[in-house]
Amino acid sequence: MTCKNEIIYLMHKYLDGHLAKEEEKQLRSHLQSCEACQQHFHELKRTVTLLKSNSHIQAPDTFTNNVMGNLPKEKKRVSYMRWFKGHPVITAAAVFFIFMFGSMFTAWDQDTQLTVSKNKDLVIQSDNTVIVPEGITVEGDLVIKNGDLKIDGSVNGDVTIINGQHLRASAGDITGEIEQINQVFEWIWYHVKDMTKSVFALTKR
Amino acid sequence: MEMMIKEKIKQVKKGNQSAFEDVVAFYQNKVYQICYRIIGNAHEAEDLAQETFIRAYVNIHSFDSRRKFSTWLYRIATNITIDRIRKKKPDYFLDAEVKGTDGLDMYSQLSSDQPLPEDEVESIELQNYIQEEIMNLPAKYRSVIALRFVDELSLNEISEILNIPVGTVKTRIHRGREALRKRLRHV
Numbered sequence: 067m068t069c070k071n072e073i074i075y076l077m078h079k080y081l082d083g084h085l086a087k088e089e090e091k092q093l094r095s096h097l098q099s100c101e102a103c104q105q106h107f108h109e110l111k112r113t114v115t116l117l118k119s120n121s122h123i124q125a126p127d128t129f130t131n132n133v134m135g136n137l138p139k140e141k142k143r144v145s146y147m148r149w150f151k152g153h154p155v156i157t158a159a160a161v162f163f164i165f166m167f168g169s170m171f172t173a174w175d176q177d178t179q180l181t182v183s184k185n186k187d188l189v190i191q192s193d194n195t196v197i198v199p200e201g202i203t204v205e206g207d208l209v210i211k212n213g214d215l216k217i218d219g220s221v222n223g224d225v226t227i228i229n230g231q232h233l234r235a236s237a238g239d240i241t242g243e244i245e246q247i248n249q250v251f252e253w254i255w256y257h258v259k260d261m262t263k264s265v266f267a268l269t270k271r
Numbered sequence: 272m273e274m275m276i277k278e279k280i281k282q283v284k285k286g287n288q289s290a291f292e293d294v295v296a297f298y299q300n301k302v303y304q305i306c307y308r309i310i311g312n313a314h315e316a317e318d319l320a321q322e323t324f325i326r327a328y329v330n331i332h333s334f335d336s337r338r339k340f341s342t343w344l345y346r347i348a349t350n351i352t353i354d355r356i357r358k359k360k361p362d363y364f365l366d367a368e369v370k371g372t373d374g375l376d377m378y379s380q381l382s383s384d385q386p387l388p389e390d391e392v393e394s395i396e397l398q399n400y401i402q403e404e405i406m407n408l409p410a411k412y413r414s415v416i417a418l419r420f421v422d423e424l425s426l427n428e429i430s431e432i433l434n435i436p437v438g439t440v441k442t443r444i445h446r447g448r449e450a451l452r453k454r455l456r457h458v
Contacts, residue, residue, distance in 0.1 A: 078445040082426060106452075113452045116401055117420040122394070125303035125320060130295045133324045137288060 070103065077107050081114060170257055183209040195233070207242065228253070272297075276340055283331050295324050298341065301422050302348050308417035309352045311406040319355060323348040341422070346432045349414050356410050397458060404454040408447055415443040416451075 076093045079085045085093070097104050150157045180194045187204065189197040194213040198204055202219035209226045216233040217225075217240065224242035225232070232246060247256050276297060282290035302323050307316035326347050327334075334343050405413055418429045426444070430437040 074449075075445075078448065081448065082441065082444065084426075109452045109456045110448060113448060113455050114420070116397075116455055116458070117405075117416065117451065118423075119398075120304050120308070120421060122398055123300075123304045123307050123316075125299040126317060129299050129303070129317065129321070130292060133295045133299075133321050134288075134292055136321065136325055137291070137328050138325075 070106075073100075073103050074106065077103075077110055081110060167254075170254055179211075180213040181209075181211040182213070183207070194230075226256075228256075273339075277336065280331070280334065280336060280340055283328070284336075288328075291324075291328055294340075298344060299324075301341070302344065304421045305345060305348050305417045306352050308402070308405060308421060309349065309410065309413045310355065311402055315355070319352050320348065322351055326351065339428075342428055342432055345418060345422070345424075346434075349418070349433060353410060353414060400458065401455065404451055407454070408450060412443050412447045412450075415440055416447045419444055 073093065073096050076085065076089055079089065080093060097107060180190070182188060182190065182196055187199065187202045189199055191197065196210055196213050196215050198217045198219040198221060200218040204221045205223070207223040208221050210230055211228045212230060214231045214233055215225065215227050220239035222241050225240055225244045226247070227245070228247045232244060247253055276294060279290045279294050283294070299320065303316055303320040306319040307313060310316050310319060323344065327344055334340065405416060408416065414433060415429060418424050418432060426437050426440045430440045433440070
């Protein structure tokens with residue numbers, strides 16, 4: 067019986083499917099000569115066969131349906147998130163536009179105060195009319211928000227009037243362009259133009 | 272088959288819930304058998320197998336598609352089952368043995384309408400006996416035995432599923448096989 071442990075190890079190795087050719091020969095020749103080991107080997111193989119016979123262990127017929135019925139419903143949020151993850155460029159563009167238009171509309175809504183870009187020599191009346199007095203020359207561009215403009219003197223640059231009018235009765239003189247913006251869309255268009263202008267200005271530099 | 276499952280998993284990951292149905296249908300018996308071999312009770316095995324698939328579905332995004340799906344699935348199944356054994360409370364099921372009776376369960380307390388054929392009774396008895404003997408092994412041996420003999424997994428795969436060294440898997444299989452040999456030699 068001194069042979070046993072080593073041989074039994076070989077039997078298990080055989081059942082694991084890890085037995086080398088040389089070892090297999092050794093095991094086989096031993097089994098032919100040793101009845102006790104033969105019996106042992108036979109019992110092991112039978113045990114394995116018994117353990118493998120599990121075809122009677124079957125999940126119930128309703129199993130798949132039960133599982134499918136118990137799966138968590140997909141949340142809307144989850145599917146949205148998946149869509150966003152799948153389309154990063156569109157998501158980024160959408161976020162950008164939301165912020166851009168959002169800020170423009172709030173700017174349009176909130177600014178009801180009269181603002182004038184260059185205040186120094188201008189006369190501002192209580193009815194929100196800005197006057198460039200006679201004999202005064204405004205150097206550079208002039209931007210007026212929420213007010214009318216009357217030019218008696220001259221402006222040496224572009225004039226932009228947002229939400230106001232250029233009172234034309236005046237005989238003033240503008241060297242640049244004059245622009246009036248009253249509608250929301252024009253306001254946006256102005257912003258976009260402004261942005262492109264500054265972008266181009268940057269690239270020119 | 273492996274390719275078909277891979278494709279289905281891809282669809283499940285994209286949010287196609289119904290693709291999961293085929294995955295469940297394909298693996299249900301294997302998972303159920305593994306759970307049953309470890310827990311030793313049909314009712315609980317069904318419950319555990321169901322939980323395995325639900326958990327697999329919920330966590331499908333953490334499954335690495337380059338790996339074998341069955342390995343990942345069996346790992347969930349064994350973890351859940353071993354977890355259940357750890358915090359097991361006494362539960363009463365129809366097929367739990369009635370105390371003080373030898374091998375009688377509550378099914379036998381209910382009158383059955385049709386007597387089963389003789390050889391079927393015999394094979395059911397034998398199978399119950401085998402499972403009983405398996406249950407006499409410690410749980411860590413049962414999980415190795417279950418994986419080895421339900422799906423004939425290699426020792427390496429079992430080591431990966433249970434997260435234990437291959438040497439340990441080998442020892443447990445050898446010892447488990449030897450213990451069961453002693454108990455099943457006379458059947």
